[in-house]
Amino acid sequence: MREAVLESLRSVNDPELHRDLVSLGMIERIDVTPHAPSGHAVSVKVNLTTPACPLKATIERDVRAAVMTVPGVETVNVEFGAQVRMPTTPPLPGVKNVLLVGSGKGGVGKSSVAVNIACALAQSGASVGLMDADVYGPSVAHMLGQGQAKLVGNAERKMVPIEAHGIRFISMANLSPAGQALVWRGPMLHSAIQQFLKDAAWGNLDYLIVDLPPGTGDVQLSLTQSVQVTGAVIVTTPQDVALIDAARAIDMFRKASVPILGIIENMSYFVAPDTGTVYDLFGRGGAAKLGNHPLLGEVPLDPSARQDADNGVPAVIAHPETQAARALIQIAENLAGRVSVQTLSELPMAQLV
Structure with missing residues (x-):
């Protein structure tokens, strides 16, 4: 039988x-x-x-x-x-998938989205790392409640990621004094990114999520040339001024041969807490103008999500019942599905059976 x-x-x-x-x-x-x-x-x-x-x-x-x-x-x-699959060649020892979270401009909530996606994937049972590649404006440590923590090395002289809310992360905020500006040129940025990637004891990870700085500059170029990337996610808000820059980010990844796994429309709408009326403060549905890329989800503008970030506890953990948190959890699931599609499409049939 x-x-x-x-x-x-x-x-x-x-x-x-x-x-x-x-x-x-x-x-x-x-x-x-x-x-x-x-x-x-x-x-x-x-x-x-x-x-x-x-x-x-x-x-x-x-x-x-x-x-x-x-x-x-x-x-x-x-x-x-x-069992999370990985491409034929693992990007880093022990790391199955490197996922880039980018945007064409600042102010679209990219870091908040990256932090919440990482935590949502970890809550599902995946092993997740988060690398804050926004060297000039690191915010991941604060959003995870670890702004005062310091990175240390192990016996192999590798940086040990800090653990918070079920994920491991590295941020420049945990290496430099608070409030100190980094005045670095491109080669120093490249060196820092290489250290974060290859001189850190990430351990075994299903997903290493990289929170990129805004734009299409040195950090993006350094990453795409240094490690095999499973794919990238673009975070944007609905208005045209954000979409113009998001399109540039998509074009940059296309030129670097990095697949676009999907688009996330952040601050997509606002639901009035007293009446339930939905307001499209910045327009809505703008992500559809970015071409034939999957829409991973729309995240509403939610004051509690901002408060959670300031308090160092991501919304998907602090208030998972809110509309914003539910949207972010669904986006994390949709992204995981897109990663599976991407990685399995690259594997020969013999490795699947």
Whole structure:
């Protein structure tokens, strides 16, 4: 019967990858045991390509329905594990995927989005690192409540990332005195980025998220030339002045052969807390003007999210019930799905089966 169950699962496709679970190597285990009075109980363990899979419920429903078509099956139990895939060549030792979060201009909430995505992925069960590559204006440490912490080295003379809210992070804010301006030219920026990437004890990570500085300058160039990047995410606000610069960021990544995993529209709308009326303060739907790229989600303008960032506890942890936090959690799941699609499209078939 086990063979019949396995054959039935060939009819179940991953909704995002559009291929069946068996050929994708996602079926880890099938157990068949007698079930009174004359049938069998079947237990199937499915290894998802990310613990943040946004379509887990759909896969469970389809697996259950397919196995129940096998004669003699009376009950079906579906378990889930997760194994984040990586490109053929890992970008860094122990790191499966490097994801860049960029924007064409400042003031669009890019760092806040990066911090919340990182924490949401970690809450789903993934191992996540966050690298603050905005050397001139680092804000990640403050948003994670670690502005006073200092980076230290280990016995191998590597920087040890600071841990907060389930993620590991590195920021220039934890290396330089508070309030001190860094007056550095390009070569020094390049050196700092190299140290953050390759002279840090990141350990084993499913995702290393890199919060880029605004624009299309030295840091972006240094990163794309130094490490294999799985893809980039563009954060923008809806108004045209932000979209113009976001389009430039997209063009930069295109020239650097970095795939665009999707667009996030931040401050997309505002919901009045007293009346529930929705206001499009900066317009809405502007991300659709950026070409044929997936929209990962729209994040409303929410004063509590700003307060959470100032208090050092990301919104997805401090107030997960708010509209902004729910949107960010959904964006993290959508991004994880896009990463799975991107990495699996690069792998030869022999590595999937």
